[in-house]
Amino acid sequence: MCASYGLDPRFTDAELLAEADAEILAGLRDWAQQNDGETLRPTGKNLRNLNPxxxxxxxxxxxxxxxxxxxxxxxPAKFPSINTRSERLQQRPGGLRTRAIVPTTGWFEMRKPERVWHEFTLGKGVLFGMAAVAQRGRTPDGEWVTCYSIVMRPAPEHLAELHDRMPVLIPTAFAHDWLNAEADREIIDEALLAAASLDERVTATARETDAAAKGDADQLF
Structure with missing residues (x-):
């Protein structure tokens, strides 16, 4: 389960969109600077953050x-909704009607039973995208917003010892298709194939348990 990730404003390499949009990158950097290095976590009754x-x-x-x-x-939904299994989308492609990309410089997972946090990245300072499915929802204040759930898949062998699942990463060349292609079984199958092309680039670094990495998802809702 991915329950936290980072967005470092010092990112230097953007592997997000095939044609990097200067306005989007500037918006992400500005948001990350205002976020002051805080970890991005699920929105809920205790946190009312909105993420890019x-x-x-x-x-x-x-x-x-x-x-x-x-x-x-x-x-906030009473059922788990911050992550969606890729297998479920393959079985029920109707959930792919609206898709999005979550920009990040790394996500966090805890290795058990040692309870050691690890940060997973594509390299220091690299900005990349995680697949998400989205739908509209009404906030407790009555506003309509876009809600998203990060799509998760089984982790490759070299990462599975740390955590058995990982986000579906979207290579730049596949970003347009993920956002705009027809919602059917084919698009999630293609996304999984595209994501696998990045597997060998994903590395994990152990880090001290601190405010940027710790947090139990059960405490966020």
Whole structure:
């Protein structure tokens, strides 16, 4: 389960969109600087943060602030919704109607039973994208926002000893298709194949348990 990730404003290499949009990158850097290095975590009753999300607006990539996790009847969903299994989307492709990309410089997972946090990246300072599915939801304040859930897949062998699952990463060349292609079984199958091309680049670094990495998802809702 991915329950936290980072967005370092010092990112130097952007592997997010095939044609890097200067406005989107500037918006991400500005948001990350204002976030002051805080870890991005699910939105819920204890945290009302909105996180940057890349969506498709008339076929063009756009940046907007979004709620991590689903909203149901004006309240955070009572079922787990911050992550969605790729296998479920393969079985029920209707959940792929609206898709998005989550920009990040690394996500965090705890290795058990040692309870040691690790940060997973594509390299120091590299900005990349994680696949997400999205839907509209009404906040407790009555506002309508985009809600998102990060798509997860089984981890490759060299990472599985640290954590058995990982986000579906979206290579730059596949970003447009992920955002705009028809919602069917084929698009999630293609996403998994594209994500596998990045497997060997993913590395994990142990880090001290601190405010940037710790946090139990059960405490966020």
């Amino acid at each position: 999300l890349i969506v498709s607006g008339d076929g063009e990539a756009a940046l907007e602030a979004a709620w991590w996790g689903y909203l149901v009847d004006g309240q």
